[in-house]
Amino acid sequence: MRRAVLDATLDLLHRDGLNGVAVADVAAAAGVHETSIYRRWGKKENLIVEALLDEAEELIPIPDTGTLRDDLTAYATSLTTYLMSPIGTAFDRALAALGDDPASVHTRSQYWQARTARSTSIVTRAIERGEIADVDPLRVIQMLVAPLHFRVVMTHEPLTPDLPAQVVDIVLNGLKGGPEVAGSK
């Protein structure tokens, strides 16, 4: 039942956008009772966040290539592709527009906790391998993803295919750190 409801929710999200999804339509498309959805998810916002998190986990997988550079590049590349898609752009902007009412506060923290719990494992593994010093993995992931979200949400500049590699270069080597930076201008 969970899978059928999440798939129906995603179908409707892709077709009608974040504000166009009604629980009655999800129930009909998934072949379940509306009350079953409310019993499991409480309210529509929880269902939408779980569906979008579920999709993000599939579209932005956590790589494990053995090197931090390749992991960060793969992660930033699939995040860029996701954020450039219509649903990714719309969802990121909707997240930024969430208010301070209790439901929005809950949605926001639920979403980012789930996302960062997965993505920080990239950095944790690199520290365990001895590839980098013992830094805060969350800070590193935010240095990587913030410039991408910044464009989608704040300036609305397009994301470009060269952006992930440039961001990874700076996060790993900095502006003063090595030949990769000079080559990425």
Add this chain to the structure above:
Amino acid sequence: MRRAVLDATLDLLHRDGLNGVAVADVAAAAGVHETSIYRRWGKKENLIVEALLDEAEELIPIPDTGTLRDDLTAYATSLTTYLMSPIGTAFDRALAALGDDPASVHTRSQYWQARTARSTSIVTRAIERGEIADVDPLRVIQMLVAPLHFRVVMTHEPLTPDLPAQVVDIVLNGLKGGPEVAGSK
């Protein structure tokens, strides 16, 4: 007249928030005719953006210390202080919530063009001094400021006083770049 109107607008913005400012109140407080404001600024949104840009220029000055590290640290520190203030937090979130209607598109591009035209000079000067390779100054500034805006707008995590120095460390030296990083964990 311009100064009196901008000061009155800022006073009202600080008192009543972004949505609480009426042109009639600004005119009364500045001692000018409402029609004079409309003649000069066209509409309220333009006036508010100019007032906030004006305040940001004062509160987030562009330093020129002679070294890129000190310039970036001073800039990130005053930006952090601004973003932690009630009006800075509210304005950043209001910017993120702007839609795609023509007035919002105009406000957004006007704001970011004015801000980045000033801040990128920090990086341009460092390139001219030969301190760093010839990188895109806008990309560098976005690496610096995006993690701060990301917290204010996306995760609503508090900004901490150690954040500016940590972000500057990574932008300059990267995770693999030097002893400063190991010391900043």
